[in-house]
Amino acid sequence: MKIGELSRRTGVPTRLLRYYEEQDLLHPERGGNGYRAYGEAAVRDVQQIRGLLDSGLTTEMIRAILPYLSGPDEILLPAEHLTPETAALLQSHIDRIQSRIDCLARNRDRLTAYLAAVRPGT
């Protein structure tokens, strides 16, 4: 599929699809005419990228974890390529994500508590 179709199917401007490629998040093939050729999986990849960006991750973090996020249950990267260093790095990313979750959940709870405390009285 060409960039325009991917853009329509994901709702993401072509500008950003090219940007994600420049950031090493997408790796489309190239046709003889230089056009980008995306596979079906790109749709899910782009949605994944958007979700993570909207959740506040940087392209750098996304680039680091994206290869391990492929499908719901499929495991793309074989264990052979996972050095202990990579595993440790991955774990540290997991930890950072967990910190964010904790911070967000804590503050969500505060906001919810505030609303709950105030709403009955209104």
Added chain:
Amino acid sequence: MKIGELSRRTGVPTRLLRYYEEQDLLHPERGGNGYRAYGEAAVRDVQQIRGLLDSGLTTEMIRAILPYLSGPDEILLPAEHLTPETAALLQSHIDRIQSRIDCLARNRDRLTAYLAAVRPGT
């Protein structure tokens, strides 16, 4: 307390403390000499701001929710000031935070599952 002390106590450069004020996140008093005068609560506020920024929120979102995040249990803003519109807005912020949490948790789980699936074999 003056800006230098707040900076030391929070580890946040004075430049950023001034920026946060410009963004309407901090509201220090001013001494006769023009110096900013922060209260004790500013320390917690700054840490709160940092945590939320690090969690990927924009200053805009933080500005919207910060007044309702004051302390662990204290409720600063009286219910009288909470119009239904504000409450709805607040709820929508809570929802957005929840979406982020969901997305992050989902991907944390994927990463963790990947590590778990691969590590025993190494």
Added chain:
DNA sequence: GCTTGCCTTCACACTGATGTGAACGTTCGA
């Protein structure tokens, strides 16, 4: 009083994520 260190504002600069447009080649249907 003078030095040292704090404070002030102003301003220029960088990065990351994104918008926008120019200038130009390709594909395809009427």
Added chain:
DNA sequence: TCGAACGTTCACATCAGTGTGAAGGCAAGC
């Protein structure tokens, strides 16, 4: 065959968050 719709690269612009430095006022100790 020609125009519309699509693709390409390049480049400049914006916003948020942040670094850094200049130019100058205030404060506190020696």
